[in-house]
Amino acid sequence: MIPDNFTYFAPNSLPEVWDLLRQHEGDAKILAGGQSLIPLMKLRLASPAYLIDLRNVPGLTTLEEHDGSLVIGAMVRESHLEQSPLIQARYLGIYEASSVVADPLVRNFATVGGNVAHADPANDHPAMLLAMGAHITAQSPRGTRTMSLDDFLVDTMETALRPDEVLTDIRVPRPLPHTGSAYIKLERKVGDYAIAAVGTMITLDGGVCSRAGIGLTNVGPTAIRARQAEAYLVGKQPDEATVREAARLAAAAAEPVTDLHGPAEYKRSVLRTLTARALRLAVQRAQGGGGQ
């Protein structure tokens, strides 16, 4: 399949990227790993006249804890995230999400920034990052803007990025002590989008849940934060009955559609099960049962 033709740029700095975005406003797309954009272009579902590749822009591959946050640069490759000892040790939910994105070959080029900025509700990172309370950093000639991922995700493949802004990094608050996270995905086979998936984060304080995060993948127009379920968990001991009720509330927050993978009710049922499992796992990890 041959995409429509376009003009390709690989600028060496953010100011050059901004110049190109201004010159070609509305006709240009940012190219990160290209593992979602290029397939869309081959199918001619997207035909940008200009592609601005970020591969030569310095400073976008940071992956470190800084100022109380985990900073994930926009051009950090999925495989880099997946293989990072820091992520494997302290951000198990993010590790689990990165390890089920597409397949290992795609992950060698796919980027975390692209996964989020593409704003496909089927992508795996947004739900997990919602659960972790992540923020997005966007830079433009006007300065640096930070927004919650909740505000960033507007609709299917639509974000709050302004035409002159570039997503430069994702910031995840460093987990408090006694915090656990998990990401569980149901897919037919490796490389598929989730039939449904759930990311959870739980912080315990004296056996009581003091913070809860639950994000849902591919069951609505964007990744969904299950707010009612989160609120229900806070202040309670996460025992089996509480987990089950939270899972029921999370499934109720979803807006799944019937498709080739099954009817909406099936997906809601899957979500209830996955949420309960991911909550139990996060609680177990928060209690110190191996990793965070």
Place this chain on the structure above:
Amino acid sequence: MTQHVTITINGQPFEADIESRLLLVHFIREVANLTGTHIGCDTTSCGACTVLVNGTPAKSCTLFAVQADGAEISTVEGLEQGGKLHPIQEGFFEEHGLQCGFCTPGMMMTSVAFLKDHPNPTDEEIRRAISGNLCRCTGYVNIVKSIQYAAKKMRDDQAAPTPAPAVTEAEAVR
């Protein structure tokens, strides 16, 4: 809309003026005329087009050639050296790792990169590593055996450095 690129494939530089939309796999097959790299699904699923880009396996149907400007690409044609099969090729031969052979170049390129970091892999690690490469003959059992064969061969070669080439009778006479 055209752009001048230099892409090195198996050590040999290829220069061309190409359309930006030319996919890397088409550059490899149609500009460099190296047709060992296959196009299977053309939708980022099957991995038949897998090549190494600066040592990292990638699906070359999902990269534009312009993104690889200045890069070093390795394809299946570069595996055999001086008439001697690469251990992974020997493994696929010895263990019957191919039936129709269409997925084989991609399987081998993924394996070569994988074995560099995992000299002594478990079968499960191998299966995970090749989970982005599909074999429509479903010959995975023998593919895993082939990769294990290559891993062992490479470990043995590492342990016992290659002896000096045997002197042939003709050379000895000289």
